[in-house]
Amino acid sequence: MMATPILQISGLTMDFGGIRALNRLDLEVHAGEIVALIGPNGAGKTTFFNCLTGIYTPTAGEILLTPPGSTKNVSLKGLKPNHVTEKGLARTFQNIRLFSQMTVLENVMIGRHCRTKAFILGAILRNAATRREERQIVEMSYAILDKVGLAHLANEFARNLPYGAQRRLEIARALATEPFLLLLDEPAAGMNPQETQELDRLIKEISTDGHSILLIEHDMKLVMSLSDRIFVMDYGKKIAQGKPSEIRSNPAVIKAYLGEDVDA
Amino acid sequence: MLGFKEIKNGLLVSLWFVFLTFPLMVVKVDPVERIVRWRWENSLYVAIGTFAVFLLVKIIIQRRSRNAAVDKEAEQKKESFIHRVLASPRQKFTLIALLLAVAIVFPLFSSSYQTNVMTTALMYVVLGLGLNIVVGMAGLLDLGYVAFYAVGAYSYALLNHHFDLGFWAVLPIGGGLAAIFGILLGFPVLRLRGDYLAIVTLGFGEIIRLVLENWSEFSKGPSGISNISRPGLFGIEFGLDGAIIYIYYLMIVFMIVTIFIVNRLQDSRLGRAWIALREDEIACQAMGIDKRKTKLVAFSLGAFWAGIIGVVFAAKTTFINPASFTFLESAIILAIVVLGGMGSIVGVIFGALILILLPEYLRALSEYRMLAFGAILVAMMVFRPQGLISNIRRTYHSDKKFPSPTQQ
Structure with a gap:
């Protein structure tokens, strides 16, 4: 069976x-x-x-x-x-739906949102747990970008990427949600x-x-x-x-x- | 330089202006003598003036486009002067220290009037920063922001009037009440976007004002509430001049705290979620962001600052009535955010200072001051539609190095 x-x-x-x-x-x-x-x-x-x-x-x-x-x-x-x-279950879109005013890395970081916790107080106090979480988000997002071959463009605006790279970035963003x-x-x-x-x-x-x-x-x-x-x-x-x-x-x-x- | 076409257009435009201003500038009815005076010379002045301005603008635009073509790089550098200062920690620190020093000594060298004006400007900085969360970051066009300001002001006025509660006790209550109203407004508009959201928030703002105006048993209606106590400091009461300076310093502290908090929010997980929400709602949800929660938090945090400043406003003026909370206030705060640069904290600070201080200092131009103010706003939107200082996204770096494939 x-x-x-x-x-x-x-x-x-x-x-x-x-x-x-x-x-x-x-x-x-x-x-x-x-x-x-x-x-x-x-x-x-x-x-x-x-x-x-x-x-x-x-x-x-x-x-x-x-x-x-x-x-x-x-x-x-x-x-x-x-x-x-x-x-x-994560998806990409037929017509690219990236967050164009955000950097490539931030797009992937958004994908980590549902797997992380920090909220208003964490954001304001920026305590040890929040800093650790942010660090992890950044490192993991870089690792995912590296996998799709975009790590060197991490701090570019998403809208400035060539078309094929935007498609790969969508996949990276979806992968970030685990x-x-x-x-x-x-x-x-x-x-x-x-x-x-x-x-x-x-x-x-x-x-x-x-x-x-x-x-x-x-x-x-x-x-x-x-x-x-x-x-x-x-x-x-x-x-x-x-x-x-x-x-x-x-x-x-x-x-x-x-x-x-x-x-x- | 300028061709025949431009000159022809200039002539046509000035003719059109002569026609438009004809009833205002040329015809003058003298009711005493019962005759009409024709001031033809005025139409000549209008024609010459319009023609000159038209040519001047044409020349400036031509020069700009030529410069842009020749040297785009330099333009970009000049534009980001403030960004460069902010990017270098040492220059940033020097700038902040300098501004702080000026802010601290300011009331010692200026009149009560000047200090008062500056306090108002600082209040609008904080209001702008609060609205910036809703409009600039989360992209929710809120035209009824002044309602939360009114909630804060009235909560202090009423609690002070009925229960004799002090400024510091009501400060968190006012902020909290405004935040609750933010959530109340947020719920029905969760599904709305853009124009529809703007209309509903506009209505909400008007509802609050009309309730305050008409529910006399509760809010004393249009006659307002007077004799609100000024803020004290550990039981010390200040005289009029002392209170003005005290509130000024209080606002400096509030502004610094607000900038600190808003800055941290912007760079946090929550701030990123707001910006993602602004960029693309569907993609944002598909990435696992709770749209409802994120929107409600944006509304309530934005409203919280308005509530706090509302309490300060009531304490500063010691008298409030619904006339202080009209749509015009919402529009001015929104203009601060848009003019300063959506989502940019530094931009909003500059926007508030310009929009509030300019009309005050333009008083020298007496009756033309609103005209000049309007002209400056229009010029701003023509030459810098993205706002004074556009937002720069934070960059993050990994501990590991990722070289570009071409460099390998």
Whole structure:
């Protein structure tokens, strides 16, 4: 028998008024896996991420998160985004959402927020515990920046980074929250081939560090190279799932992407 | 230099101004003699004046853009003079010591009037720093900030009037009450942003003022509360002149404490959360920051300073009525924050000193002083839209070294 999946989604449904954006979606991610979610534009992939991370509350269905090495699961349904992050699930955004007026390092330091405690009194008194905590935040943020190759730019403004670096900074910021499951929403969008290659390496590295990854991506080369399993969505429904080799030859997937042959 | 096009535009602009000012500058009705005087010469002056100003501004803008193209680096250096002073600990210390020395001897060499004006300016520095938490750092546009100021002032006035409580006893109560009102305002506006938030806070400010104006049994209405006791010092009561100097020194201490605390807040985990909230609310939440808590803390901490200064205000003037807490006050405090530079502590201090002291010292220009004041504000926003002194983000360094990959 396989271990319990760290993320188990069953019957996830999201309605916007009369439009059913997600239709009874089932999906699971096991510890250490890289799972890709693909599908044509408008298939509901980002809506799916937003439901998972608490930005939307799903109409129906269940989202269960089981931290690795634990048997107790928690339901993410209806939780606020910040509580979802506290549970160990962090995400990046399709359209980059960095804190552009803050430095690169501060962006990562924000990620440490939910794992640290200092509050008003700590900030004003700046006692030993607060100083120690600040020190740890800085050191850890530097270490994470070093991993994504941005440590030398730590004190630049985030808005001044080149595009590919901004994408990597988003990943660094998400990693700072200590997630065991990382959701990447089109991490390679707008990257040039060399940047995509670096990203491929980075994601594999993060995966070996023990993070499970669920990603949305349109770059098929990257998806095929990275993923252990692929889920394909269209019109809010799952139309296929399986290993990259199976997906490549799946007729339903080809139909969704290229359209149906019309016999005259 | 200036081409034909600029001169043509200048002529058109001055004609337009002549037309606009025609009823005001040319036509004069003399009600005694029952005739209309036509002062045509005035329109000539308006035309010449407008034309000259127009050309002058054009020349300045041309020169600026040329300079910027030639030497952008130098411009940037000049701009960050104050930043450089602050960056070097020795220069910073010298500057602070110098300012402190001037501040301490100031009342000994100036009249009560001057000291009083300076005390008011210091009060606005603290108010500006308080609002800076809400608007500058957390990015929540609050147009009803004066309500918290009123809460502080009225809590001292009423507690002093009914229960004879002293200044020092009410100081924390006033601040605390204002902070509670901050949370009360914060709850309903948690979901709002930008314009909508501004409208609701504006309404909140007006509600507080109207309640104070109309609930006469509680606040004595528009006639206000008089004979509020001045602050004492371990039982010592001061005369009028003594009290003015005492409150001045009190404000110096309050300002230093406020700067110290706000500075620490800004560089803390909480301060970073505020700035992140200002930058991107959704990303901020996705990074695990509790939006609700962070916003409420910003509102209540900001209100706390307003409450404290409200108590000082009531003690300083010994008389308060709702007329002191109009929307104009909120607007001035907001202008201090925006003019000084959003989120910048040094900027807010400069902004407050300029906005409060300038109208006082422009009194020499008598009836033109508000005009001059307005012109200076407009000029400020044209030439430095980011505020007097923009905020610099703190840099952090690791114990380890991370060389840039190209240098390896």
